[in-house]
Amino acid sequence: MSATAQPNVKNVWLGGVEPMKASYGKLMMWIFLVSDTFTFSALLVSYGLVRFSYPGYQGVVADFVSSPTYWPIPEKIFDAFPFFHGVALPLVFVGLMTFILIFSSVTMVLAVEAGHRMDRAGVEKYMLWTILGGLAFLGCQAWEWTHFIHGTDNGTVIKEIVNAEWVQRTIFGANLTENQYGPPAFADFFFFITGFHGTHVFSGVVLNFLIFYRAATGMYERRGHYEMVEKVGLYWHFVDLVWVFVFTFFYLV
Amino acid sequence: MATVHEHEENAGAEQRKAIWRTFWILLIITALEFAIAFTLHASPLKTAIFVGMTIIKAFYIVGEFMHLKHEMKSLIWTILLPCIFVVWLLLALMMEGGSIFDLR
Known part of the structure; x- marks a missing residue:
């Protein structure tokens, strides 16, 4: 790290130095995150496209009922909470998930800070909290997906044409082709956006565990610096950042 | 490296203070988002407020937690x-x- 300082170099872009004062690994993590930004933006922007191509719900918000003919109001769909069956708690569970992820971001940056001071015990402690936060978030997501897939008690009655005749039936929950909450595309985007984000959280937890293991076995202490904590920390904060956008554009707007 | 972290003991405390301050800012903005979600009716203004608050949150996460502000x-x-x-x-x-x- 410090071996790269060369006072005689006139042009920093000719190689041998770090012109951006960031190591190769850290820089490449940033570039990777830019490309990942594009992937998530593509998913969220295509959600916007399809959302705008469907009519919204017209009428009083309190009387909202789900129908495949118009786009649902998210706060009316995501109002369940574990152990509070039948109680409408709009967005409370998503709020809890947001809090968990922001908090695990804080413990991650505290681990990075402990690494700067070569405080091995501090890195171990805060990495464990971060891993715990990640696992808690994944658990919440598993519960939310289960609820979304199985549906509400009463389901939604839909009419469709089967063999040139109108048939009425009730659908419960959602999959990629059927959705009790609104147009099938709404469920598709739910699965793909939160699923892709959940995959990132999962791989983040795996990376965090690897970092914790290596810190706990003293590998970074022997190496003389905790830069790996910083690199994986960048990834973990990015996962939190994506959730901030998903929270706004999928659940709030 | 060994000499660097010796006299950074105080700088670390300052950094930790900044981390917790960022946490409270993020938490308060999220709480405000909840308050707005259930008090304002759906309108372009509400959407604009949400987008603005999201960008402020993104600024703090990228700027402070990811340290980009200081690069x-x-x-x-x-x-x-x-x-x-x-x-x-x-x-x-x-x-x-x-x-x-x-x-x-």
């Missing part, structure tokens, strides 16, 4: 400039979605 200017622009494409894609596809709605 070299060239690094900051390397990360931020490509995001212009996202803004362009967003505007283009929003309009496209609107015209699909009109044609349906």
Whole structure:
């Protein structure tokens, strides 16, 4: 790290130095995150496209009922909470998930800070909290997906044409082709956006565990610096950042 | 490296203070978002407020937690400039979605 300082170099872009004062690994993590930004933006922007191509719900918000003919109001769909069956708690569970992820971001940056001071015990402690936060978030997501897939008690009655005749039936929950909450595309985007984000959280937890293991076995202490904590920390904060956008554009707007 | 962290003991405390301050800012903005979600009726203004608050949250996460605010200017622009494409894609596809709605 410090071996790269060369006072005689006139042009920093000719190689041998770090012109951006960031190591190769850290820089490449940033570039990777830019490309990942594009992937998530593509998913969220295509959600916007399809959302705008469907009519919204017209009428009083309190009387909202789900129908495949118009786009649902998210706060009316995501109002369940574990152990509070039948109680409408709009967005409370998503709020809890947001809090968990922001908090695990804080413990991650505290681990990075402990690494700067070569405080091995501090890195171990805060990495464990971060891993715990990640696992808690994944658990919440598993519960939310289960609820979304199985549906509400009463389901939604839909009419469709089967063999040139109108048939009425009730659908419960959602999959990629059927959705009790609104147009099938709404469920598709739910699965793909939160699923892709959940995959990132999962791989983040795996990376965090690897970092914790290596810190706990003293590998970074022997190496003389905790830069790996910083690199994986960048990834973990990015996962939190994506959730901030998903929270706004999928659940709030 | 060994000599660097000896006299950074105080700087560390300051950094930790900044971390917790950022945490409270993020928490308060999220709480405000909840309050607005259930008090304002759906309107372009409400959407604009949400987008604005999201960008403020993103600024604190990227700037403080990811430390980008304290990096070299060239690094900051390397990360931020490509995001212009996202803004362009967003505007283009929003309009496209609107015209699909009109044609349906």
